[in-house]
Amino acid sequence: MNAGLRDMVPADWAAVERIYAAGIAGGNATFADAPPTMEEFFVSRIPGLSLVATDDGGAVQGWAAATPTSSREVYRGVIEHSVYVDPAAAGQGLGLLLLHGLAGRARDLGYWTIQSSIFPENLPSLALHAKAGFRRIGRRERIAHMGYGPHAGTWRDTILMEQRL
Known part of the structure; x- marks a missing residue:
């Protein structure tokens, strides 16, 4: 598969939502x-920093x-990101392509740190x-209570990961 990288547009929402839902499941x-509604999603994301990876x-x-x-x-230069890959396309390098693309764009826009929990x-x-x-910055213990899925009813930890641009 020859993957491409481009800006996410509203016409991508059905696929983005499906991939997001698979991650949630x-x-x-x-x-x-x-997943949020399309409107909630686009309003809360930074313009220029929403990307999709596509197949050929x-x-x-x-x-x-x-x-x-x-x-x-x-904190104007610090952003938090999400990255999701269709389970059927896992292991093909799309996540790395997306993270490198996001980091390059973020750097160009003047951001200095990307983080994720x-x-x-x-x-x-x-x-x-x-x-x-x-790099792994630390572990946040029992940071939030899971309300659904296989971990419903449990307190979850997260690992804080960070990249300096």
């Missing part, structure tokens, strides 16, 4: 129990997007982020 991608036919196989970490001016059970994501140049 696995129980180790997010605390969210359902143009079908969306994965996505990455970033949100501000804080509204405080001192990852469940410690999500070993593929931790390995992907390490391969992409992220």
Whole structure:
């Protein structure tokens, strides 16, 4: 597969939502129990930092997007990202392509740090982020209570990963 990388557009939403939902169903991608609406998604993401990876036919196989970490001016260069790959396309390098593309764009836009909180059970994501140049900053213990899926009713830890641009 020859993957391409481009800006996410509203016409991609059905695929983005499907891939997001697949991540949610696995129980180790997010605390969210359902994808947001398209409007909520696009309004909360930083313009220019929502990307999709496509196959050679143009079908969306994965996505990455970033949100501000804080509204405080001192943190204007720090963003938090999400990256999701269609389970059927896992292991083909799309996650790395998305993270490298996101980092390059973020650097060009003046951001200096990208971070993400990852469940410690999500070993593929931790390995992907390490391969992409992220470093493990620490573990946040019992940071939030899981409300759905295989971990419903449990307190979850997250690993904070960071890349300085």
